[in-house]
Amino acid sequence: MTRTAKGDTMPAHLTIHCPKCPSDEVEARLTPPEDASSPVAAFVCRLCGHRWHPGELPHLLAPDYDQAYGTAPTLTEEELTLAMWAEGINLRAQAARDGHGPAVDHGGYRLFYLRQAAYLDRAAHAMQVAAHGGLIDPEHAADAADAAVMAADLLLHLDLDLDQVHVEGLLGADAPQWQSPEGLRGYVRQEYTAWQEWESAVRRSRRQP
Numbered sequence: 001m002t003r004t005a006k007g008d009t010m011p012a013h014l015t016i017h018c019p020k021c022p023s024d025e026v027e028a029r030l031t032p033p034e035d036a037s038s039p040v041a042a043f044v045c046r047l048c049g050h051r052w053h054p055g056e057l058p059h060l061l062a063p064d065y066d067q068a069y070g071t072a073p074t075l076t077e078e079e080l081t082l083a084m085w086a087e088g089i090n091l092r093a094q095a096a097r098d099g100h101g102p103a104v105d106h107g108g109y110r111l112f113y114l115r116q117a118a119y120l121d122r123a124a125h126a127m128q129v130a131a132h133g134g135l136i137d138p139e140h141a142a143d144a145a146d147a148a149v150m151a152a153d154l155l156l157h158l159d160l161d162l163d164q165v166h167v168e169g170l171l172g173a174d175a176p177q178w179q180s181p182e183g184l185r186g187y188v189r190q191e192y193t194a195w196q197e198w199e200s201a202v203r204r205s206r207r208q209p
Contacts, residue, residue: 018048019050019052020045020048020050021128022129024064024065025047027043027046048132062186063190064189065122065125068118068192068193068196072192082112082116085112085115107166110159113151117152117188121151124144124148128141149185152185153184156173156184160173168194169190169194170190
């Protein structure tokens with residue numbers, strides 16, 4: 001990761017996703033073109049073998065799955081955390097209606113939706129890889145992808161409604177690159193990465209004497 005002069009976080013490189021399968025395990029190779037003898041650069045997916053050329057590369061500036069979720073809890077742990085968190089939010093809301101304290105504030109709601117969107121993004125990616133390998137029904141993977149996009153869209157529009165006060169990534173929620181299903185999920189990875197870096201900085205500061 002690199003930082004701008006303002007301290008914003010951005011990936012050190014563009015993530016390259018295969019256009020034919022959900023893999024981001026891509027390598028560059030020199031391949032002979034059809035109409036010339038000199039080799040030209042091409043990208044090859046290590047998972048499905050699809051080959052394409054740099055001119056076809058999608059320009060999505062967002063952390064890849066390893067960058068965003070490499071230190072995240074397991075999916076099982078996160079699912080349990082989110083279930084308990086949702087119950088707590090509902091209890092706080094009921095208590096507030098009964099006049100027993102405040103409900104969860106916007107920042108708390110936003111963090112819940114961020115982690116929920118990240119969980120669904122991770123789960124959908126794992127199911128897409130499994131479906132490509134013939135391990136699960138592709139329809140199940142498609143349903144998971146739809147759920148991930150819906151959760152990402154909810155997060156992005158929540159950030160817009162809140163005037164982006166909680167947005168920590170380099171590109172704001174109104175950036176044009178997020179206006180696609182893959183872009184929406186990339187926005188989740190950007191914001192989850194930024195949140196994790198903030199959490200790490202807070203933990204380091206607490207350990208200092």
